[in-house]
Amino acid sequence: MTPRSPAPAERPPGEHEVKGHAFRDELSDPLAEPEEAASPAPGRPARRITWRKLVLLPTVVAVVLVLTYFWITNVHLDAIARNSIDNGNVRLRVWQHVKLTAISTFWVLIIAIPLGIALTRRGVSRAAPLVTAIANIGQATPAIGLLALLVIWLGIGPGTAIVGMVIYAVLPVLSNTVAGLKAIDPQLVEAARGIGMSAPGTLGKVELPLAVPLILAGVRTALVLNVGTATLATFGGGGGLGDLITSGIQTQRMPVLVLGSILTVALALLVDWLASLAELALTPRGLEVE
Amino acid sequence: MGFWDYLSSRHQQLLTDAFQHASAVFQCMVIATVLGILIGVVSYRSGWGSGLAITTTSTILTIPSLAMIGLLIPLVGLGVAPTVVTLTLYGLLPIVRNSIVGLRGVDPALVDAAKGIGMSRAARMLRVELPLAWPPILTGIRVSTQMLMGIAAIAAYASGPGLGNEIFRGIASLGSANALNEVLAGTLGIVVLALLFDAAYVLIGRLTIPRGIRV
Numbered sequence: 001m002t003p004r005s006p007a008p009a010e011r012p013p014g015e016h017e018v019k020g021h022a023f024r025d026e027l028s029d030p031l032a033e034p035e036e037a038a039s040p041a042p043g044r045p046a047r048r049i050t051w052r053k054l055v056l057l058p059t060v061v062a063v064v065l066v067l068t069y070f071w072i073t074n075v076h077l078d079a080i081a082r083n084s085i086d087n088g089n090v091r092l093r094v095w096q097h098v099k100l101t102a103i104s105t106f107w108v109l110i111i112a113i114p115l116g117i118a119l120t121r122r123g124v125s126r127a128a129p130l131v132t133a134i135a136n137i138g139q140a141t142p143a144i145g146l147l148a149l150l151v152i153w154l155g156i157g158p159g160t161a162i163v164g165m166v167i168y169a170v171l172p173v174l175s176n177t178v179a180g181l182k183a184i185d186p187q188l189v190e191a192a193r194g195i196g197m198s199a200p201g202t203l204g205k206v207e208l209p210l211a212v213p214l215i216l217a218g219v220r221t222a223l224v225l226n227v228g229t230a231t232l233a234t235f236g237g238g239g240g241l242g243d244l245i246t247s248g249i250q251t252q253r254m255p256v257l258v259l260g261s262i263l264t265v266a267l268a269l270l271v272d273w274l275a276s277l278a279e280l281a282l283t284p285r286g287l288e289v290e
Numbered sequence: 291m292g293f294w295d296y297l298s299s300r301h302q303q304l305l306t307d308a309f310q311h312a313s314a315v316f317q318c319m320v321i322a323t324v325l326g327i328l329i330g331v332v333s334y335r336s337g338w339g340s341g342l343a344i345t346t347t348s349t350i351l352t353i354p355s356l357a358m359i360g361l362l363i364p365l366v367g368l369g370v371a372p373t374v375v376t377l378t379l380y381g382l383l384p385i386v387r388n389s390i391v392g393l394r395g396v397d398p399a400l401v402d403a404a405k406g407i408g409m410s411r412a413a414r415m416l417r418v419e420l421p422l423a424w425p426p427i428l429t430g431i432r433v434s435t436q437m438l439m440g441i442a443a444i445a446a447y448a449s450g451p452g453l454g455n456e457i458f459r460g461i462a463s464l465g466s467a468n469a470l471n472e473v474l475a476g477t478l479g480i481v482v483l484a485l486l487f488d489a490a491y492v493l494i495g496r497l498t499i500p501r502g503i504r505v
Contacts (some may be wrong), residue, residue, distance in 0.1 A: 046296065085327050140484035142440035145477025148461050152470050228354035232444070235461050245360040251450065256362045261360030272352045 023127065033064025053280075057273045061266045068262050072255060081253040082243065094263060096239035098159060100230040101223065101271065104165035108222050112170045112217065116177025128178070135171050135241050143168050143229050150237040156238035161238030164230045169222040180211030216282060227268045271277070296471035304456070308479050311452030314439045315487070318374055322381030323431055329382070330389025330427075331415060340390045346382035354381065355441045359448045373442065373450035380441055381434040388430030392423030421500050428499070432491045439484045443476070453479045 077085065118124050119131060147164040154160045184207055192202040208215075234242030241264045248257025297304065329347075333339035350358075355376060362372040396419050404418045420427075448453025456476030460469045 054498065096317045127398075137485075140436060140439065140481045140488075142443040142454070142457070142477060144440070144443050145457050145473060145480060148457050148473040149470075149477060151461070151464065152473060156464070163492055204330040224352050231354045235458075245356055246447070248360065249363065249368075257360050258364060261357040264357035265361070268352050268354055268357070269349070 001038070016150070027219065028206055036206070053277070057269060058118070063264065065266055068259065074260055075255050077255060078253075080251050081256050084247045084256050085259065086251070090244070090263070091144055093239060093241050093243050093260075094267070096158070096233075097230050097241045097264070097267060099172070100161060100165065100233055100238065100240050101226045102225050104162045104230075105167065105219075105223050107162070107166045108169045108173055108226070109219065110155075111166065112127050112222075113175035113177050113217075115170075116174050116215075117175075117208075118180065119178050121180040131174075133176060134167070138167070138171055144232055144235065147229075156237030158233065158238040160236050161233035163241075164236070165226050165233075168229055169225045172221040173215070173218040176214045177211065180214030180218075181207055184210050213279075213283050213287055216279045220272065220279055223275050224268060224272050227264075227271050231264055292419050293471055293474060296468065297318065297475060300475070304453075304475055304479065307451075307453045307456055307476075308483060311439075311442055311454070311480065311482050312487075313436060314370075314377065315442050315483075316450050317375035317436060319381055319431065319435055321374075321378045322434060323385055324428070325378070326382050326385030327389050327420075329386050330393060331420075334393040343361060343386050344383075344390065347386050350379050352381045355444050359445060363448055368449040370451060372448050373452075376445055377438050377442060377461040384430035384433040385427065386430075386438075388426040389423065392426035393419055395426070396422045410490045422503060425495070425499055425503065427490065428495055432488060435487050435491070436484055439480050439487070443480055453483075454455070 005136050054100045072085070119128050144165070144170060147161065147170045150160050154163065188206060188210070189202055192206045193199075197205065229239075231242035231245065232242045234246050244256055244260025245264065248254065248260055298342055328415050330340075333343045358376050358379070359372050366372055366375060367482055400418060400422070401414055404414045409417065442450065442452050443454035443457060446458055453476045456472050456479070460472030460474075460476065463469050463472070
């Protein structure tokens, strides 16, 4: 990854950066009210999960879903449109989509984090440039092309879609794990070894906790990517909400198309929201930027 | 039919598709770059303004592209229109984010010095702040372009232009002799285009990043 921002010291207080994404603490707004930012009593840590973060997005999504429900139950649907919505088909597609996302994310974590750890160990790290080169070409490969090739190779079905999703989402988690582990001050690792911690002990108690914010950011990216790639599973007979969207386009039934799209958007936003909460909750306290 | 035979017998069609793919991505990138830098310039000074800009664009990026296209079809119809709107929207985030980060990273002392020698607000922005913030903005443009290459392929499903058509033709004729050739030609074509664009950006970086701040 190329550096995208200048020295972190020039960043305003309350903002921090993870892999080029600038994040801003919701509570402090140093540019607008510099006195306010200094006022909270020192020693009392700010609440990491604010009410606004907790409530705003799910409320908006819930309202949109309720409105969509009323609209779809009242709009006139002909036989073709009803056919693709009735008989629990919508529920089935949502469930398939969630399953595809969950299973592929699970495999991504199982593969990418150990691989990332291995690539930063002495001895194996010589393979790192090779992996980076493969990763760069992989990043340029369109998801739909990759999926189509896998379908030709492995046949249609949800399994193929999951393989494609895993290949596609391993990258961000892998590169973030490597970046997170490499960014650790070598003196900390040396100090840990110096007080007599074993190599695995250093990894588990010092290195990994320090790399957690970047790893979690990668996991969040992978989750969001997977929700998106899961919509393409339909082209390989893997089901999911992409089914509603494509059948809406093919049969030119706008209600089906819009319903599928809205459900997909809602799912993506909710997954991203859950991941952002997990990110906040799992970051070690000592690493929080004041 | 082997892959090379396929390429030589269909090169006309493939070149047209590749050209349309590249030109769609390029034109949308131009719009996204202009809009993105404008949004960055307008919002980087205010905390909530830039927060709003980044939150909005990253929310758009969270939306799966097929769903975005699905929501646009009832509004703008099939074909080029949803492709252009989708590509432009998705291209915005990295550019907006990096413009804000880049502009904020400019040393205030330099801006002050520019003010001191009598430069106007616009001149300071155009001749001091933007050139200094240009390297991260260019990185944002590169990231956006890579992403749009793949999204443009999906847009072909809504009758958009480009190499995605080749891939979807292959998917539609699964099991036929040419399915693999079609998918492979489309996919590799996009990879090649993405690498060419990336090389072009490296060149643009060489030519446009001010000599004083080159690393």
